[in-house]
Amino acid sequence: MSDALALTRELIGIDTVGGGEAAAAGPLARRLEAAGFEVRAHEHAAGRTGLVARWGSGLPVTLTGHLDTVPLGGQEWAHGPHAAEVDGGRLYGRGSSDMKAGVAAMVVAAERHAAGHGPRVALELVLTVGEETGCEGAIDMIARGLVGRSRALLVAEPTANRVLLGHKGALWLRMAVRGRTAHGSMPHLGDNAIYKLARAIGRVEGFDPGVPAHAMLGASTVNVGTAHGGINVNSVPDLAEATVDLRTITGQDHALLRERLRAELGAETSLEVLIDLPAVWTDPEDPFVGALLAAGALPPGDRPAASYFTDASVLGPACGGVPTVICGPGEPEQAHVTDEFCEISRIDEAVEIYTAALARIAP
Structure with a gap:
């Protein structure tokens, strides 16, 4: 041996x-x-x-x-x-x-x-x-x-x-939206955070990282990996969160990329950095x-x-x-x-x- x-x-x-x-x-x-x-x-x-x-x-x-x-x-x-x-x-x-x-x-x-x-x-x-x-x-x-x-x-x-x-690099983000809870039988009294998150996820799906593909590393990509919200079926959820996995190429500025996504999502969606690796x-x-x-x-x-x-x-x-x-x-x-x-x-x-x-x- x-x-x-x-x-x-x-x-x-x-x-x-x-x-x-x-x-x-x-x-x-x-x-x-x-x-x-x-x-x-x-x-x-x-x-x-x-x-x-x-x-x-x-x-x-x-x-x-x-x-x-x-x-x-x-x-x-x-x-x-x-x-x-x-x-x-x-x-x-x-x-x-x-x-x-x-x-x-x-x-x-x-x-x-x-x-x-x-x-x-x-x-x-x-x-x-x-x-x-x-x-x-x-x-x-x-x-x-x-x-x-x-x-x-x-x-x-x-x-x-x-x-x-x-x-590739990895920029992992947690996005969160808040609403207002209410009884599930009276949703008009609340503000459903899951609906807000669903709209935000749709914007992530169509997000353009804004850079051409690298000849060897390929294209920069984006993926929503997890999503969850609410605590019980008969309440309007007041918090919903999802995680976003952005894979980046050389020369791509993560801070600028994050701000572009933040602008796309709007003020009601917060972003927290989980991993930031070039x-x-x-x-x-x-x-x-x-x-x-x-x-x-x-x-x-x-x-x-x-x-x-x-x-x-x-x-x-x-x-x-x-x-x-x-x-x-x-x-x-x-x-x-x-x-x-x-x-x-x-x-x-x-x-x-x-x-x-x-x-x-x-x-």
Whole structure:
């Protein structure tokens, strides 16, 4: 069993569903310290500890991954979600693809890089908490000044070791309208908030984000994800709310987009920001992309952008707006599913890709 596979299994065995990342951060911190890294712990909340680990001098390359995982769901698992079972060339368990295999591959590659000979580029590993709930840990790390400028950013989210050049941004909003309650048999005495919300939802459905489609990221989109209002059938509801999911492209100003939607909805509808994460995109001709491709990563193909958002939305600007590539050993289609798995061969393959790519970057 390879070192990277063993570490992935160790991490899967630690339950970090929606928290508890400190239990995974501890052994990773000890490994990185033993490899010569200066490690700083980031305690976002009780039991929720991430890491920033630095090696070498000069402007580093930043490698990042998250330690949290999503809930298991209601369906029974054939393979224990934290048993890290190996079966038919696959490693099963929650987080196997999203993204404990990526974290393990990064850590092992970083250890190899630090143990090498001759001049080598500096490294910074940023291991976050709370990514699955809106990049909370990364945002807090940046607010505390734990993340600095770098030369490039590698995100080891699941791509089956294919190079992806970015992803759309996400602007999630809660819209609310208020009315006046009354008895359901006398609706004329009230002001029905659900009717108001229905009209607002219709305006959202026809809302034009106002920008042309990106050649690779595609078009900016809008979707109403939830709607609810009222507390009982025989009352006129005085409050109704819905959530809006806007997916954006590079260059799209979220503040301006929000104000355009606010103007479309009118004064009676309030908007609250839930998540505000900008889009990410890197020129396919960037040398950092070339280094990964030369090291054996698979080319972007017809879909060069991830369908999900990542910590790169906030870490990229904090690192100085650097070239950002998403490339990790996990299977993207396995993220969040029951009986999640990762192809074992891709884990060691990722270690080789990261190690070789870092060796190609001049100090």
